[in-house]
Structure formats: C-alpha cells, structure tokens
Ligand SMILES: [Zn+2]
C-alpha cells in the first residue's frame with residue numbers, strides 16, 4: 001500500500017468532525033502497517049486451512065515488542081491531537097507500566113471485552129476508549145496478515161459469514177461489477193470473500209419473506225442495509241466497480257453512518273464481537 005492510499009481517510013477526517021478522530025486513528029494505523037516487520041509475525045506456510053476456522057485461529061504470532069510500543073505511542077499521539085478525552089491517562093499508565101502494550105494488542109486482535117475492561121481499569125480510563133485503541137492497534141497486524149493470506153482466503157471453500165482470516169463479521173458487502181457479485185469485506189484485516197445473495201451472513205437465513213433492506217430514497221441499487229428479521233442483524237451493502245482497498249472499506253463504513261442509524265432505529269443490530277471465537281497467541285520475539 002502506498003502512503004497516498006490513506007489520503008481518503010485523512011480527507012474524510014478534515015470534512016467530517018464526527019468521524020474525524022476514528023478516521024485519523026485508522027489512517028495512522030494503515031500507515032503503521034506499511035512497516036514490513038508486521039508481516040514477519042507469521043509465515044504463511046505455518047497456516048493450515050481447517051474447515052470453518054479462520055486462518056489465524058490458534059496461530060502463534062511473534063512480534064518485536066518495541067514495534068508494538070512504537071505503534072501504540074504513534075496512535076496515542078494522534079488521539080491526543082484529536083483531543084480524545086482520557087488519552088493522556090493511557091499514556092501515563094504506559095509509562096508507569098500499569099499495562100503491557102502486547103496485552104492490549106492481544107485483546108484487540110481477539111476482541112476480548114473482559115480483558116479490555118480489566119486493562120481500562122488498570123489505566124483508570126473508560127473501557128470504550130481502550131476498546132477503540134485496542135482495535136486500531138490490531139489493524140496493522142491484521143492488515144499484514146490479511147494481505148499475506150489474501151489469495152488463500154479468496155480461494156477457500158468458505159460458506160460462513162465471518163472472515164476467513166480473522167473471524168470478524170464483515171464491515172460491509174460489495175455488489176461488485178456488472179455481474180453484481182456479492183463479496184463480503186472485513187474491516188479489520190481487509191479480506192474479501194464471496195457469499196451467496198439473499199442469505200443472511202449472520203444466521204444463514206435464506207427465506208426471502210424475512211429478509212429485506214433499508215435504503216436512502218432512490219439509491220437502493222448503490223447503497224442499502226440488508227436486514228434479517230430472524231436474527232435482527234443488518235449488513236451495509238455498496239455497489240462497486242471492483243474490489244475496494246482496505247482503506248476504502250473503512251472510508252465507506254464511516255461515510256454511511258446514516259444507514260446504521262436508520263437500521264438501529266428499526267431495532268436491527270450491528271454486533272462488534274467476532275463471528276468466531278478466535279484464539280491467537282501473541283509472543284514477543286525479542
Ligand atoms: Zn478479517
């Protein structure tokens with residue numbers, strides 16, 4: 001990925017004050033992901049494809065702990081500039097050794113909410129802040145893994161709705177090209193995988209009577225939220241010419257928040273937990 005590719009997140013941050021802090025953090029995380037050391041955490045040969053298991057499940061990832069600390073400090077600097085409350089307390093907690101950055105990264109990768117709450121308590125900040133920081137800290141590593149395993153993920157025999165690399169539910173679906181093939185996209189690792197039309201990604205429901213969509217007036221071919229009355233899940237769907245970059249997936253997600261509000265207003269839900277109970281072992285290489 002070139003540096004120019006995070007321009008859209010940065011432009012979005014300048015244009016929209018509501019999403020600016022998260023857009024800036026994500027832009028910084030994708031810049032950090034350019035360091036080739038992240039992809040040394042895993043060698044693709046060690047990864048076996050087990051049916052229905054994300055490729056990262058039960059993997060041991062070895063990381064340079066200095067790189068993780070530097071990444072967290074870079075993200076904290078961005079958060080401080082964005083005037084996100086309480087971030088100074090997180091930086092102080094790091095300086096006093098109140099929690100380990102590798103533990104925050106581990107909790108972010110597997111979305112371990114109890115652990116994120118414990119770490120937040122140690123830093124004396126709100127759990128929501130540490131959850132956000134843990135998730136953006138996980139982005140460079142997950143992005144590197146997603147790039148490394150992209151061809152394996154795209155060719156897997158994969159019939160479930162969660163990400164074939166990291167186990168997350170998709171951030172959105174693409175209706176790609178003239179054929180309008182349905183591709184699901186992971187916002188964490190950037191992976192893409194094909195999925196049948198007219199089937200709920202969350203519960204597998206394919207009864208058209210309980211599947212419908214919400215869309216802005218006259219835009220349903222370009223943008224909509226596909227909703228399942230059985231599990232109350234919804235998935236934003238955008239028409240695209242081809243595959244979106246990972247950055248573009250994040251931008252599209254942040255620029256369609258009105259659709260999230262419309263779906264939430266109708267009592268549909270967007271889950272932030274993973275679709276698969278991912279287990280990953282992060283270890284310090286040094
Ligand atoms: Zn993923």
Ligand SMILES: [Zn+2]
Nearest residue numbers: 200203228231
């Ligand atoms: Zn469903």
